Amino acid sequence: MTQQTTCTATAYDFDDVLDTILDIACRLLEAGAEVRRVEDTVERLCFAYGAHDVDVFSIVVLVGVTSEGPNGDHYTQIRKVGSIGNSLVRIEKLNALSRRLCACPEDPWKVKAEVASICKKQTYSELLLHVSAAIAAGGFAMFFGGGWLDGLIAALIGVVIMVFNIHTPSKVNGTLKTFVTAFVAGVLALLACAVIPSGHPDMIMIGTIMLMIPGLALGTSLRDLFGGDMVSGLLRFAQALFTAAIIAAGYGLAWLTIGGIV
C-alpha cells in the first residue's frame, strides 16, 4: 500500500517534471547517446509521469517536447545542448535512472539533483586517463605492424595527446585544438624517428591517430542513420568526417614541414 502511495505520478507539477526529463535528455545527448535513445527515454518518462500524449523531437544539439499533462493541459519545452563529449558510463547511469523512474516516478527535484551528481562524477582519474592513452597508442602502433620501439614512442606521444585533450582551456575552439594536437603528434613522431633511425614514423602516427579518430561520433551516427533519424545521423556523420579531415590536415602539415628536413 505504501509502495502505491509513493508511486503516484500526478501529484507533481508537470512543468517541473518536463524540466527534469529534459535535463536527463540533454545529459544523454551530451554524453554521446543516439537520438533514438533520447527520444525513447523522454517518451517513456512522460508517460510514466502520467502524460496522455507526448510528441518529442530531437536532433544532435536540440530536444523539444510537447506533452499533454495529466490534467489535460499542454506543456512545451525546448532545450539546446552544449558540447558533445563521450562518456559511456553516463549513458549507462542515466539509462538506469530512467528505467527506475519509469517503474516508479519520483520527486522531480530530487531526480534533478541526482542527474547533476551523475554528471559531476569522474569515473577514471586523470592519471589513469594518461596511462590509458599511452597503452592505447602504443598497442595500436604494434597492432598495425610496428615493433616494440614504435609502440614505446607512440605511447609517449599518446600521453602528450591526452595532455592536450584534458588541459586545453574550454574556450579554445575545438577544431583548432584537434588540428594543433594532430600537428604536434605528427611532428613528435617524425622528430623521434630522426633521433632513433630504427623507428617507423608511419606506424607511430597510425597508433596515435587511432586515439583521435572520432569513433564514438561515427558509431553513433551510423546507428542514428539506420534507425531512421536522417538529420541527426547526417549531422553527426558530417561532424565526424570534418574532424577526420582536420586530423589528416594536421598530420599532413607535419609531414610537409618536418618530413622533408628529417
Next chain:
Amino acid sequence: MTWLDIINSTIACSVALLGIAVIFDVPPKKLLWAMIGSVISCVLMLIGDKFGIDPLITNMVATAVPCVYCEIMARVLKTPTTVFMIPTLLPLVPGSRLYYTMFYLFSGQQALFMENMLAAVKICTGIAMAIIVVTGAVRWLEAAKKQRLEHERQKHQAEINR
C-alpha cells in the same frame, strides 16, 4: 601471417582497446564484457586477413558477430548497447588505410591515394552493412515482442471485463 602473428596482434589490440575503453569512459564493471566483444571482432578480422578473404566480407562478418554479442549482453546486463558497441567496433576502424590515404594525398601519389581511399571506403561499407542487418533484425524482433505483449494484455483485459 602465421597463427603466432595473429595471437600477438590480438594481444596488442586488446591492450590498446583497454586504453580506449577507459578514454571512452566505459563503466568499470562492464570493461571485461566490452573487451571480450573487441577480441572477437579482432580475431575474426585477422583470420579473414590470413585466408585472404575479401575485406568487405571479412569486415561484415567481423562486425556482425560481435554486434549480435553486444545486443545480447546489453539485454542480459540491462545496459545500453552503445556501451559495448563502440569499443567492440574500434579494432575494425581502418586506421592504417586512412593514414596512408592522407600520406599519399600530401606526397602527391595519386594512384596509391585512390587505392588506399577505396580500400578504406570498402571496409567502412562492410561495417555499415553489418550494422544495418543486425540493428534492423533487432528492431524487428523488439517490435514483434512488443506486439505480442500488447496482444496478451488485450486478451487479459478482455477476460477481466467478461
